[in-house]
Amino acid sequence: MYPKFQRNKLLSCICLVLGTHTVPFALAQQAPQQEAEEEAMEVIEVSGFRGSLSKALMTKRSSVNARESIAAEDIGKFPDLNIAESLQRVPGVAISREGGEGRQITLRGLGPSFTRSTLNGMEVPASTDGTDSGGGVNNGRAFDYNVFASELFNRVDIQKSPTASMEEGGIAGTVDLYTAKPLDDTGFHVAASAQGGYNDVTEKTDPRLALMVSNTFADDTFGALFSVAMSERTVRQEGFGTVRWTTPVRDGGGVFADTSNTNVSGTANVGDCQNDGVAVDPINCLWTPRLPRPDFFGNEQERLGMTASFQYAPSDAVLITFDALQSTLDNERTMYNFFEMFRSTFSEITPLDITIHPNGKQVLAGRYDGIKSRIESRQQISSTDFSQYVLSGDFFVSDNLTLKALLGTAESDARSEQYRYNMTNNTPHVYGFDFSNNANVPTLEYGYDTNDESLYDLSDGRLRATDVVRDNDTAKLDLTYYSDDVVIKTGLAFNNRVVSYSEEQINGFPDQASAVGFTQPLPYSDFGNGFDGPLDRFIVADFGQIESQLLDKTWSPRSAQSWEVEEETLAGYLEFNSEYDIADMILRANFGIRYVKTDTTSSGFIQQDKVSITNGYSNFLPAMNLALDATDEMVVRLGVSRSMTRPSLSSLNPGNPSFSYINGTVSAGNPFLDPFVSNNVDVSFEWYFDDEALFAATVFYKDIETFITSSTEERLVDPAYLPFIDNDPQYDPQIALDPRVVPYTHNVPVNGEGTDLRGYELIYQQPFTFLPEGLDGFGVVANYTQVSSGEITGLSENSYNFTLYYEQDQYGARISANTRDDYITDYSGSNGNAEHGTTGPTHVDFTAFYNLNEQLTLTLEVINLTDEYERLFTTGDGSLDLMREYNHTGRQFFFGARYTM
DSSP states (O other), X not given: OOOHHHHHHHXXXXXXXXXXXXXXXXXXXXXXXOHHHHHHOOOOOOOHHHHHHHHHHHHHHHOSSOEEEEEOSBTTBOSSSSHHHHHTTSTTEEEEEETTEEEEEEETTBOGGGEEEEETTEEOOOOOOOSSTTOOOXXXXXXXXXXXXXXXXXXXXXXXXXXXXSOSOOSSEEEEEXXXXXXXXXXXXEEEEEEEEEETTTOOEEEEEEEEEEEEETTTTEEEEEEEEEEEEEEEEEEEEOSOXXXXXXXXXXXXXXXXXXXXXSOOOOSSOEETTEEOOGGGGSBEESXXXXXXXXXXXXXXXXXXXXXXXXXXXXXXXXXEEEEEEEEEEEEEEEEEEOTTOGGGOEEEEEEEOTTSSBEEEEEEEEEEEEEEEEEEEEEEEEEEEEEEEEEEOSSSEEEEEEXXXXXXXXXXXXXXXXXXXXXXXEEEEEOSSOSSSOEEEESSOTTOGGGOEEEEEEEEEEEEEEEEEEEEEEEEEEOSSEXXXXXXXXXXXXXXXXXXXXXXXXOBSOOTTSEEEOSOTTTTTTOSSOOOOOEEEOHHHHHHHTOOOOOEEOGGGOEEEEEEEEEEEEEEEEEEEETTEEEEEEEEEEEEEEEEEXXXXXXXXXEXXXXXXXXXXXXXXXXXXXXXXXXXXXEEEEEEEOOOGGGGOOSOOEEETTTTEEEOOOTTOOOEEEEEEEEEEEEOOSTTOEEEEEEEEEEEEEEEEEEEEEEOOOGGGHHHHHTOTTOOTTTSOOTTTSOEEEEEEEEEEEEEEEEEEEEEEEEOTTSOTTTTTEEEEEEEEEEEESSOTTOOSEEEEEEEEEEOSSEEEEEEEEEEOOEEEESSXXXXXXXXXXXXXXXXXXEEEEESSSSEEEEEEEESTTOOOEEEEEOTTTTOOEEEEXXXXXXXXXXXEEEEO
């Protein structure tokens, strides 16, 4: 059993971590009288990155459930530039990056929609637009962390095992974000930072500024805090893509018209190659890039975030807090690509020379006649406006009873305007590619002057705007009763969530038989410099000329494509917390049950008729967490729980299906989806073998009883939708698969059978204070996660994190590496592919500081030190690794200074 001195020392550590005014009021009541022990207590204060690690470690140790934390070293000083990139250091967390910046997280192998995120105690929505080829506006449950600047936060908790008092919604876990509070650190404080970020691809320097001011008044009974963070970011993503691979017999556009004179090198290993039951030349079954193309994605991004926090504590029994946060993320994206069109046109193409890959299944190099080409230029102007207001109160009702109340509202409005102009060379010509020297970037042969604008038309302008508005309103009431033997908690929580999706379009774009006068060279003369392979500059659309001469920016609603889903939840819980002395050990126990009722109303359009469908379900969610303080150094944990994740609100859309005419797919919603429900077991062993040191091993298992899957069916589109398709500006007969004659793949989410997920985590953390002076500033933080499951998207079987740091009072530095295995993003694939996936990246970041004095610090940070490339792939028949996108964004250097007082 812990000695009384050890218990009090632990409680004191918790107070230091959480702040005097945010600790539950009865914590002091639970602690024994300290007096003489406090006089003997040795307090060792650490700062810097090591200090933030120490705070997080104490939070983890004191928790009953499985929990990780990231703590700011000081108010407004978070360890990373992006919240998602900080989270990737946590065991079990992997992130997805877009445009070189973290956007969403995967926790213990489960994708972003399975992790619930809260801000200052309430669940929040946050949608942003994508910044690369793979991302669009998020209209699901996943949280986009890039909407916020990291300087706005001072703590993040990752709850891996639930408690009954914790709101439901995250099978993977819950991420709790906290902004700074004025009574966390009384008195007057100022923190300011300024950085310049330089990117070695764009060769531009962007500013990043942050300011926080806080003060307390009236004998520290009232406090006010204001913070603002602003950043600009210019990024260019350059590379090569194929937009998936396909085969003539799978693509829906017919097989090669004539292969009698094709020069073939190598042997095809494709079995009995048939098309509609008729044997054809085996080269019709070889995987070929659909749209081989050089790619450019440019983003000019501005982010502004502001917080305000007011706290009033007129007595030790009352604490009132009002928090407000507003954030805007504006991005102007330009996308250019120049591709040769194999998709749906194989019957018009004659293969001249084919070199078969040694695997016998794909084309390694090819030369063809009859190809047509297209230049696609897109401008996407997007903005996200986020706001949240939370009023909360902590009340010490009596010696044994506390009351906590919360009332909050949050809104995220993400709008994206998309201007897409296509210029097509419809004259058949010769084209060749060769992947022999580089599996990701081929050498190319063009049979014409690709930069002659007179060869192209401007016959397709697809102009669309989407708006995703997500609203959350929350009301919570929690009662806690303290006795000598047990702490009893009970409460209610009400949430109202609404997601609204709408579309607009600009009609009547005047087609031009010639693109002359509407083109320009790709507006970056250094395109492709430093890229791993050849990239040739090409002509693109001149947005200014097109919009000034041809475009009338009058947006018309596409009412039939709009939908809205409203979800109301009411939950109640009862939870018990207690401690037991067992054979000189302390067992901390937490157990309880949560009941929640969910009602949904889904509205949309079928043709022009509006429909509204209701659904509802209830869930009982028991949870038990045990933490055994076996020795002064060892903690053993057991968590057993039942959790749930509700279906994505966007998948409940009952209205018109969404068509991808180029890929020949149809996606529809299902308002009768049930939630994902999981039974979970966590067992961990934590050895705190030295000050600020930890070695831990965790084994976890999730039995997911119900899992939403996609029902896939190949069939012709319902004729009732053909008039709608014919009038859809997004339908281009030149490149679309004709829904009258080509079967489309219909995907509908359905309630499917469950699956299970199992894995383990290893953590090692230690400052090397035992080394001789001069070397005792070194330390390490490392973790490894292994996860296995069935067909779950976003799951990397292995992921690793490693940080080596060195800190002294005046200076310090750290280098961090993060890697994850390849992961599948879509098991249904398209164009005949079994799956779509992403190559697991390895990201290396570096940071250093030098304290000029107690107030002023100079900083250097390098993001993506090794210029890691992003690589997407498809698997063909399930056994291949076919490059889909391969590009890079370069290294980002941040030089700056930080001032505190």
